[in-house]
Amino acid sequence: DILLTQSPAILSVSPGERVSFSCRASQSIGTSIHWYQQRTNGSPRLLIKYASESISGIPSRFSGSGSGTDFTLSINSVESEDIADYYCQQSNSWPTTFGSGTKLEIK
Amino acid sequence: QIQLVQSGPELKKPGETVKISCKASGYTFTNYGMNWVKQAPGKGLKWMGWINTNTGEPTYAEEFKGRFAFSLETSASTAYLQINNLKNEDTATYFCARRDFDYWGQGTTLTVSS
Numbered sequence: 001d002i003l004l005t006q007s008p009a010i011l012s013v014s015p016g017e018r019v020s021f022s023c024r025a026s027q028s029i030g031t032s033i034h035w036y037q038q039r040t041n042g043s044p045r046l047l048i049k050y051a052s053e054s055i056s057g058i059p060s061r062f063s064g065s066g067s068g069t070d071f072t073l074s075i076n077s078v079e080s081e082d083i084a085d086y087y088c089q090q091s092n093s094w095p096t097t098f099g100s101g102t103k104l105e106i107k
Numbered sequence: 108q109i110q111l112v113q114s115g116p117e118l119k120k121p122g123e124t125v126k127i128s129c130k131a132s133g134y135t136f137t138n139y140g141m142n143w144v145k146q147a148p149g150k151g152l153k154w155m156g157w158i159n160t161n162t163g164e165p166t167y168a169e170e171f172k173g174r175f176a177f178s179l180e181t182s183a184s185t186a187y188l189q190i191n192n193l194k195n196e197d198t199a200t201y202f203c204a205r206r207d208f209d210y211w212g213q214g215t216t217l218t219v220s221s
Binding site for chain 1: 152
C-alpha cells in the first residue's frame with residue numbers, strides 16, 4: 001500500500017497568515033492526490049482534487065500543488081473557521097489510502 | 108441537493124451484529140458507487156472498501172474482509188454496512204462517501220462495549 005506522510009502533526013498560525021500542509025507519498029503517484037478538511041465532529045469535506053483542481057463551493061484561499069511524491073495544500077489567509085484536521089488521500093493505486101492528518105490551530 | 112443521510116448512533120455488545128444505513132438523495136443512486144470509511148476515536152481515516160451500486164458487487168480492503176458486508180437496497184437508494192461478531196476495536200465512526208468522495212454522510216458512531 002502507498003504510505004502518505006503528513007507533516008507536521010500540528011500547525012499553529014495567526015489569522016491572516018498563509019499556511020502550507022505537506023503530504024509525501026512513499027512512491028510516485030502522479031497528481032492523484034486529494035485534500036480534505038474535517039472540522040471537529042464533522043464529516044470530511046473535499047477541498048482539492050488531483051493535486052490542484054479546485055472544487056465548486058470551496059473558498060479560493062485554498063489551493064494545492066505538487067506531483068510525483070511531494071504535495072502541498074495551502075491556505076492563503078487563514079480564518080478562524082479553518083480550524084480543522086486536514087487529510088490527503090491518494091487514488092493512484094489500490095487501495096486508496098489517507099495520510100494521518102495535520103491539525104490546524106489558530107493562535 | 109445531494110445528500111447522504113446515515114442512521115443514528117449504535118451501542119452494541121461484543122459478538123453482536125450491527126447494520127448501518129446510508130440513504131442517498133439528489134442524484135441517480137446507481138450511477139455512483141459508494142465507499143465506506145472508518146475513523147476510530149482520535150484517529151485518521153481508513154478506507155474500508157466500496158460497493159458498485161449498479162451491480163451490487165462489493166470490494167473490501169484487506170483489513171475488512173471477513174466480518175464486514177456491504178449491501179444495497181436500490182429501490183430505496185440506500186447502502187448498508189453490516190459488521191458481524193463485533194469487537195471492541197470496531198468502536199469508531201463510520202462514514203459513507205459517494206464514489207469520488209465528493210459527498211459524505213454525517214457519520215454513524217458505533218460503540219462496542221460489554
